[in-house]
Amino acid sequence: MAETRELMLARIREAIAVQHGPELPLPRDYERQGSLSAEARVETLLDRLREYDAQIYEASSENVATTVTNLCRQRQVKSLVVPEGFPAEWLPAFGGMIPEGELDRKPLSEIEAVLTTCTVAIAHTGSLVLRHGPGEGTRRLTLLPDLHICIVREEQVVETVPEAFDALREYVTAPITFISGPSATADIEMTRIRGVHGPRYLDVVLVRG
Amino acid sequence: MSIRVGESASAPSFQQAALALLDDTQLRRNVRHATDVITRKRGLVVGEQADWQALRDAGSAIKRHTLRHLDEYLLQFEQAFTAAGGHVHWATDADEANRIIVGLVKQHGGKEVIKIKTMTSDEIGLNPALEAAGIHPHETDLADMIVQLGADKPSHIVVPALHKNRQQVREIFARAMNLPDLGDRPEDLTAAARRYLREKFLKVKIGVSGANFLIAETGGVCIVESEGNGRMCLTLPEVLVAVAGIEKVIPRFADLEVMLQLLPRSATGERMNPYNSIWTGVHEGDGPREFHLVLLDNGRTKVLANPEARETLHCIRCGACLNTCPVYRQTGGHAYGSIYAGPIGAILTPQLHGMQHSQSLPYASSLCGACYEVCPVKINIPEVLVHLRGKIVEEQSANVESVAMKAMAMVFRSPRRFEAAQRLGRIGQWPFISGGWIRNLPGMLGNWTAVRDLKPMPQQSFREWWKQREKSNG
Amino acid sequence: MQITLFITCYNDTLFPETGISVVRLLERLGHEVVFPLAQTCCGQMHYNTGYQQEALPLMRQFVETFRNAETICIPSSSCVAMIRDHYPKMAEASGDAALAEEVAALLPRVFELTELLTDKLGLEDVGAYYPHRVTYHASCHSLRGLQLGDRPLRLLRKVRGIDLVELANIDQCCGFGGTFAVKNGEVSAAMLAEKMRCVENTGAEICTAVDNSCLMHIFGGLHRQRTGIRTVHLAEILASDGSGA
Numbered sequence: 001m002a003e004t005r006e007l008m009l010a011r012i013r014e015a016i017a018v019q020h021g022p023e024l025p026l027p028r029d030y031e032r033q034g035s036l037s038a039e040a041r042v043e044t045l046l047d048r049l050r051e052y053d054a055q056i057y058e059a060s061s062e063n064v065a066t067t068v069t070n071l072c073r074q075r076q077v078k079s080l081v082v083p084e085g086f087p088a089e090w091l092p093a094f095g096g097m098i099p100e101g102e103l104d105r106k107p108l109s110e111i112e113a114v115l116t117t118c119t120v121a122i123a124h125t126g127s128l129v130l131r132h133g134p135g136e137g138t139r140r141l142t143l144l145p146d147l148h149i150c151i152v153r154e155e156q157v158v159e160t161v162p163e164a165f166d167a168l169r170e171y172v173t174a175p176i177t178f179i180s181g182p183s184a185t186a187d188i189e190m191t192r193i194r195g196v197h198g199p200r201y202l203d204v205v206l207v208r209g
Numbered sequence: 210m211s212i213r214v215g216e217s218a219s220a221p222s223f224q225q226a227a228l229a230l231l232d233d234t235q236l237r238r239n240v241r242h243a244t245d246v247i248t249r250k251r252g253l254v255v256g257e258q259a260d261w262q263a264l265r266d267a268g269s270a271i272k273r274h275t276l277r278h279l280d281e282y283l284l285q286f287e288q289a290f291t292a293a294g295g296h297v298h299w300a301t302d303a304d305e306a307n308r309i310i311v312g313l314v315k316q317h318g319g320k321e322v323i324k325i326k327t328m329t330s331d332e333i334g335l336n337p338a339l340e341a342a343g344i345h346p347h348e349t350d351l352a353d354m355i356v357q358l359g360a361d362k363p364s365h366i367v368v369p370a371l372h373k374n375r376q377q378v379r380e381i382f383a384r385a386m387n388l389p390d391l392g393d394r395p396e397d398l399t400a401a402a403r404r405y406l407r408e409k410f411l412k413v414k415i416g417v418s419g420a421n422f423l424i425a426e427t428g429g430v431c432i433v434e435s436e437g438n439g440r441m442c443l444t445l446p447e448v449l450v451a452v453a454g455i456e457k458v459i460p461r462f463a464d465l466e467v468m469l470q471l472l473p474r475s476a477t478g479e480r481m482n483p484y485n486s487i488w489t490g491v492h493e494g495d496g497p498r499e500f501h502l503v504l505l506d507n508g509r510t511k512v513l514a515n516p517e518a519r520e521t522l523h524c525i526r527c528g529a530c531l532n533t534c535p536v537y538r539q540t541g542g543h544a545y546g547s548i549y550a551g552p553i554g555a556i557l558t559p560q561l562h563g564m565q566h567s568q569s570l571p572y573a574s575s576l577c578g579a580c581y582e583v584c585p586v587k588i589n590i591p592e593v594l595v596h597l598r599g600k601i602v603e604e605q606s607a608n609v610e611s612v613a614m615k616a617m618a619m620v621f622r623s624p625r626r627f628e629a630a631q632r633l634g635r636i637g638q639w640p641f642i643s644g645g646w647i648r649n650l651p652g653m654l655g656n657w658t659a660v661r662d663l664k665p666m667p668q669q670s671f672r673e674w675w676k677q678r679e680k681s682n683g
Numbered sequence: 684m685q686i687t688l689f690i691t692c693y694n695d696t697l698f699p700e701t702g703i704s705v706v707r708l709l710e711r712l713g714h715e716v717v718f719p720l721a722q723t724c725c726g727q728m729h730y731n732t733g734y735q736q737e738a739l740p741l742m743r744q745f746v747e748t749f750r751n752a753e754t755i756c757i758p759s760s761s762c763v764a765m766i767r768d769h770y771p772k773m774a775e776a777s778g779d780a781a782l783a784e785e786v787a788a789l790l791p792r793v794f795e796l797t798e799l800l801t802d803k804l805g806l807e808d809v810g811a812y813y814p815h816r817v818t819y820h821a822s823c824h825s826l827r828g829l830q831l832g833d834r835p836l837r838l839l840r841k842v843r844g845i846d847l848v849e850l851a852n853i854d855q856c857c858g859f860g861g862t863f864a865v866k867n868g869e870v871s872a873a874m875l876a877e878k879m880r881c882v883e884n885t886g887a888e889i890c891t892a893v894d895n896s897c898l899m900h901i902f903g904g905l906h907r908q909r910t911g912i913r914t915v916h917l918a919e920i921l922a923s924d925g926s927g928a
């Protein structure tokens with residue numbers, strides 16, 4: 001095993017010793033910083049999420065809990081798992097709620113919905129980024145339930161992908177998931193079809209102010 | 210050493226394989242439809258990205274820089290990955306990689322594994338190796354399932370079942386899953402796949418994956434996918450084994466800000482694919498408790514050693530060059546006899562083989578340049594194709610073509626001989642002229658007249674006209 | 684201006700009328716055309732088919748022949764692409780520094796016909812008259828190699844009497860590809876069939892391009908099918924002025 005490693009490294013070194021041009025600086029002339037107003041940024045995010053077939057709800061910081069409660073009622077959700085660290089003031093008044101810590105009561109695969117926050121959202125690509133910190137749950141938590149409800153605060157929305165990477169700088173070794181719409185596939189006739197193995201429904205609650 | 214690229218060593222030549230595929234009406238229709246849809250979608254999302262060319266420049270430069278320091282970055286990755294609780298394995302070729310993976314599965318007493326789409330595992334022939342050891346691999350990517358359940362071969366590096374339409378997929382699923390009443394709407398088919406695999410995801414203890422990017426700085430791994438099957442395989446099993454070519458490493462976490470903009474737009478024509486997972490080794494209480502990564506050479510260091518073609522290793526397997534390729538669009542992927550089809554396959558497969566096999570592939574291109582134009586990491590595929598043709602010519606023994614080409618070069622080297630040849634050609638062509646046109650030529654040139662007429666050489670060449678005019682102008 | 688013509692080997696042999704048209708056009712525009720008889724071939728076919736060794740002396744010959752030319756005009760985008768994209772690398776690889784220098788000095792003086800007319804001479808209206816329905820095929824080398832953009836179309840639009848119709852899927856290769864058409868004859872034929880369909884759908888009588896190589900291939904198919912559609916090099920359209928000369 002150690003021999004294979006040495007052999008491969010030796011081959012690599014031999015290969016890269018063969019003639020190279022001068023080493024040039026890495027060009028990074030792509031757009032780092034967006035130029036949209038805060039309002040336009042949020043609108044872009046919502047538009048793109050809608051294009052992915054996500055449902056959008058808007059709330060003020062005071063009525064997040066009510067919005068989520070209504071949403072669950074509307075969707076006739078019977079069980080909802082909520083991760084540790086989820087803001088208490090946003091918890092819906094809802095009987096079927098199961099805190100992450102009490103998952104032994106019911107297997108995750110039988111729970112219908114999950115409610116989380118996120119770390120950053122990217123307008124340009126319509127992506128929600130979770131680093132699975134407090135309020136965001138472990139990775140499986142947002143994977144097995146069929147409905148993922150994600151709360152995005154207005155100020156978490158950045159415009160470009162590089163801006164999102166700047167926001168993630170402190171979390172480079174955390175598990176990170178970019179979520180851009182509900183699970184989908186383009187494998188049949190190259191057409192995006194919603195809902196394969198991951199959550200088939202993605203509801204985003206945008207919190208303004 | 211046994212370098213294997215799927216079963217390409219024993220595949221028929223491109224010309225031969227293409228001939229049969231050109232007659233497959235359904236396949237051609239499916240391929241045309243799929244490539245049309247995807248190129249249109251790609252065009253839209255690339256068009257709206259104002260800094261696309263700057264991103265391509267950055268992507269290409271990151272890859273070039275990484276390859277130049279590949280040993281350092283791999284070691285940095287290994288160290289960080291190990292520190293994060295992972296285990297790195299090194300494999301010089303397909304057999305070695307398979308031995309390692311089969312060994313790991315057996316060690317954990319696994320009888321089955323769940324797999325995320327990985328071209329690298331097809332390259333090394335992992336599934337047959339697992340099966341030979343009594344381990345059943347479940348492909349979980351929808352397209353891979355279609356290929357596996359239909360006992361078929363992949364025909365595209367991103368959408369391996371692109372040659373099948375919904376009715377054909379329905380048939381395969383209905384048979385394999387025993388669902389005689391299955392509908393043929395894509396929604397029906399994805400729902401069937403969901404039901405079929407759900408229980409496997411929850412039950413199978415070992416996952417096998419590839420990797421889109423390995424991050425040297427952090428020891429992280431990034432996997433890009435759509436369906437969520439990837440996230441299932443990455444997070445639910447107890448043990449995860451990933452296999453990745455050594456060229457998959459990138460220096461920094463932040464380099465993903467470039468790659469994750471280039472890849473989805475190029476691959477599926479989306480601003481972002483539904484899921485990207487980035488994680489680092491083993492995370493306490495979240496995901497597998499054991500993570501192995503097999504770093505694969507399998508001919509890559511030979512590609513790396515060739516300064517004229519090493520850019521082949523920039524490839525991020527987006528498939529854009531396949532979708533845009535006018536040759537691929539006619540034949541689909543099976544003509545290439547390799548799991549790597551299309552323009553990238555035409556340069557990668559023969560090089561991995563050390564130019565021992567797949568020698569017809571560098572000629573499977575009209576050099577139209579469409580691949581280079583779309584490649585997100587700016588691989589100049591036409592140039593590499595021409596370079597590989599040169600290698601093939603260098604190594605071949607004399608044949609009709611090489612004798613003819615050399616004779617022609619000799620003619621071109623002297624204007625006098627060139628003129629004489631023009632005159633000779635005019636005389637030599639007369640037996641083939643009928644009704645003012647050449648309709649039937651012998652030998653290789655018969656491939657021209659099979660579908661095209663050829664105008665005979667005119668009675669006066671341009672230079673003869675010119676000389677005559679000069680004379681009359683005095 | 685004195686313009687030196689590199690006619691290219693296949694135009695010289697198979698399409699003299701293209702060369703004659705270039706001469707007539709440039710002379711009509713008031714320029715002097717020179718044709719060095721020492722020229723033969725740029726080496727493209729050999730280079731692209733893998734006979735790079737054989738292409739090298741042809742490059743030397745080209746450089747020698749055109750060393751002193753002020754402005755070189757070439758009515759073939761693929762040959763210009765060969766010279767522009769591959770000569771510098773070939774010269775460098777040959778290890779002959781003087782050759783590399785000469786190539787570098789020569790390149791700025793090499794023009795494809797429509798580049799010469801639009802960029803160098805600043806023209807769009809060249810005084811042509813061509814009362815036909817015409818569609819323009821953008822060859823791959825003109826499109827992606829030289830990035831000619833709309834130069835050919837700008838010239839065509841100014842032709843009097845012309846009925847210019849747009850070709851669908853204009854960026855798709857016609858399937859010629861040099862020796863590809865012979866080595867992979869069947870796939871090439873399938874590509875050609877698609878191109879012919881697009882050409883026929885325009886209702887044009889004439890399909891034009893800046894490369895006779897593609898046109899030979901397209902016309903070969905159109906003629907075999909007895910479509911009655913002809914192909915004509917762009918130079919011939921621009922040279923026609925209704926005088927019938």
Ligand code: SF4
Binds near residue numbers: 525
């Ligand atoms: S060669 Fe370029 S375009 Fe083709 S698959 Fe690789 S990255 Fe994509």
